[in-house]
Amino acid sequence: MFLVLVDEPQGANTYGSTVAAPVAKFVIDALISLKGIPPSK
Structure with missing residues (x-):
């Protein structure tokens, strides 16, 4: 498991779905x- 953390994103559309x-x-x-890793079927 890993975490993507964006500290102080800039701009108007700063949501997790658009930044991280x-x-x-x-x-x-x-x-x-x-x-x-092969693709799943």
Whole structure:
């Protein structure tokens, strides 16, 4: 499990879904690629 924390985001649309979620997706995609995890069916 991991946590994405954004301290003092800037802008008008500063919600977790618009600020932290893209970072989490990038990290998860990288880990899946590095570990060679196959896609689920």
